[in-house]
Amino acid sequence: MNPRLRRCLNALLYGGLPLWGLLFVSCVMVRRPMFSPPQFTAGPMAGAQFVGSKECAQCHEEKVRSFGGATHSKLLAPGENAKNVGCESCHGPGSKHVQSGGEAGTIINPRQSPATCFECHADKRGEFALANSHPVLAGKVSCADCHNPHQGEMVIGGGARNLASMNDTCFQCHPSQRGPFVFEHEALRENCTTCHNPHGTVNAKMLKSRNASLCLQCHFQQQTATGQIVIGGRDHAGSLIRGTCWSAGCHEAVHGSHVNSSLRF
């Protein structure tokens, strides 16, 4: 037998004996359930049962009333298979919450943990796990800081139904990007998400790309000469090799400038 494999087997059999023993004893002795997060194994929520959304409306009438226009209300359907879809789809079984008269900690609050949101938005779990992301997994920022699951459009600003614009959602925490600037960057009018993915990317500052391809997505133009990369009518071949467009004094004022039309600084 391969010596390495033999060592592994020996470690598993003999080194793992305490573990096997623990497993055996606990299998015989214990009958207690474990739940995968975001459900709770213990604490005030343990053992809660589903009560239905009508119970929630007793106290949260305003939330339930406005929910009809929310993006999440599209999940509501008639039929036997969809009968449990409602408030408790995200907040978990509510019987303990109802019994306690609405005590904090007796029901899942997705504002305090994104695990509930990730149950459907599984792609966002991966994005928030990246090193360059809003610190949602660290509990410092919540999905609900930017999204309203109970009312209107899913993003707090933007769309025809909202008074506030989508960028206002970002400006509430990033006021230095609001402007207005004497020389603005038209990309901001399109959206902050032209350059950033607010959930997270592999690149610093949640940029959608770390090099000049980010800027060239809008600033590339028809090229009429070989060996050149003309941007705004000017050859940038000698500049692009040096770094990103916004490095070291070329176009630093990416959100807008009070001094230069070329957003130099």
Added chain:
Amino acid sequence: MHLFRTSAPWALLLLAPCLAADDIVTRGTISVGAGGALQDGDRPSFQQIFQHRKTGYGGIEDFQLTSERKDTVFTFNARAMPGDDNYRLLARFEKTDKAYFEAGYTQYRVWYDGSGGYFRPTGTEFTVFDEDLSVKRSTLWAEVGLHTANHTMVKLRYERLGREGTKSSTFWGDTNLTGTFGGRGIVPTFYALDEVTNVFTFDIGNSALENAAWHVGARYAETTLDNRRHTRRRPQETADRIVTTHDDTKTDLFATHGYYQRQWGEKLSVSAGALITNVDSTIEGSRIYGQTFDPVYDPAYVRRQQRDEGYYDLEGTAELKQTVLNLNAAYAPSKHWSIRPSLRFENLHQESIAEFMETNIGPSPAFVAILEDGEGEHEKKWDEFSEAVEIRHTGLPNLTFSARGEWLQGSGNLEETRLLEHGAIVSIDRDTDTERTSQKYSFTSNWYAQPGLTLAAQYYYKVNQNDYEARRDNTPAGTSNRYPAYLANQDFETHDFNMRMFWRATPTLNLVTRYDVQQSKIHTGGEGLLMADSSKLTSHIVSQAATFSPTARVYLNANVNVTFDQMNTPAIAFVQHGDNNYVNGSLGCGFAAAKKDDFLVDASWFRASNFIDRSEFTQPYGVSMKQQALYLTWVRRESDRLIYTMRYGYITARDGTWVGRNDFNAHVVYGKVQYHF
């Protein structure tokens, strides 16, 4: 921290009488925890990824107290975790259906790694400041609400938002220490931020009327920015110098809004809203070269180079006036159909003017400082109409359909002027008309196929078209100030689709599968040129989650995300594609080992492999990185009230892009005691 210390005695004073009375039901939870890490390697990188201080943290993780009397509720919630600088103090006193008062303070710290770049052919890298950077965010607020007899709600709130500290920047400085390859921008840069916003809001409304709801509010926000960016250029060379860009802006924002909703029968609901916003800013700032941070401008600064332009004594004002009106309806002509049309109109007018002293440098070898009075002005007018219609159908059992169309038509004008030497030289005189149209069509369906099997799909197509017409433009061809007049057309087109399946394959196995695909194209037409495909973005994300409980006492959950994300550029001869691919996943297991003891095992890993070394020809960045983490957790439920938690973790991070400069290994320990009372 100071605010926390000063607020705590007041909170205790509030708390004491509540606890002392006889007819009070009091309950709550207190959790005390501490953690730390033994690290080997780059500690700022550890802090950024795990958002905990490298030297450890500990304190009251959570304290919740609810005290109820017959018609009053007092809640108190606190956290005090020195080390992580994570504090929360919230007190709320509510007299049911009468009034409430709440006040609180929260604070947390976000860590950044201030690493710069790495130039592989010569192994060039720089550490020019302590890369251990962090920003403290804080919120202090007080709010009072009153309910009148007819359920009208009046609310007053004061909020103070703060952001202070240092964070990394991607505005890297340049170096010539790259052999024969020429200059490269890899020198790290950092921001020093100090931002404060004071917000006062007043809201009054009633949403408890039988067939109507209304709301009127006003908001005043005063923001003060005192932000600096420090860029080091050509360190370890004779031209070593620091550029400090200072933004000292004060903004007053005043916004009023109103909203009215009326219900006619069960079928029709109409709402209208209005928002008027005024923003007034005073602008100050500078960009000055020197040998230290925050230098005073020195025309004879000995290390000045030819392109060391900057400015000082920037003074200006900016105004923004915005009016938004919208009208929404929800009409249900039958039980299973609903139609929701929306209209929105926005008028925006903004103008700004800034005067500054521009600092230029003459040619080598004298590098004579040249000062010019400069002035920039802009005025922008913008009108935008948008319409949307959403139709929902719920007539089939276990099925939902919705379709939505959105249209936007915007038009406006931008005038920009740049003057030098008190108007003697008009370097920019531009008048640009812009038209913008947008269309978006989306479809959503959910199918609850059988108990435990749900399929959902969403698709949207969106196209934005921007047309620019430079009515007046004095910028000569081949110069650097051509935008935005240089643009003639720019179109954005996006297809986005996702589907999700939730399947309870067996009573013990839940599976969630999700696939997201998005493709965007940008077409750009420059002045006198044909439209070019300037970018193509493609993203595929496959996500799989599984939860398995083979017995009631064990759960296993696994999550995997596989992402292919590429920003394709046609300029591939000069710039590499933006590759942003990665795989990450996690595996968790919970096991009820004894009557009082649970064991949890959590593992996670991340891998990105995007680095392509084209250092000789272009900036090589593409992230290549590996991370693995394994945590073992023991939870002991000593009683219904008392729970102990102990955790040990081992983490490794390997960074290929920076050739190991950001690598680390860490042993992480954490303990918590939780008591319900």
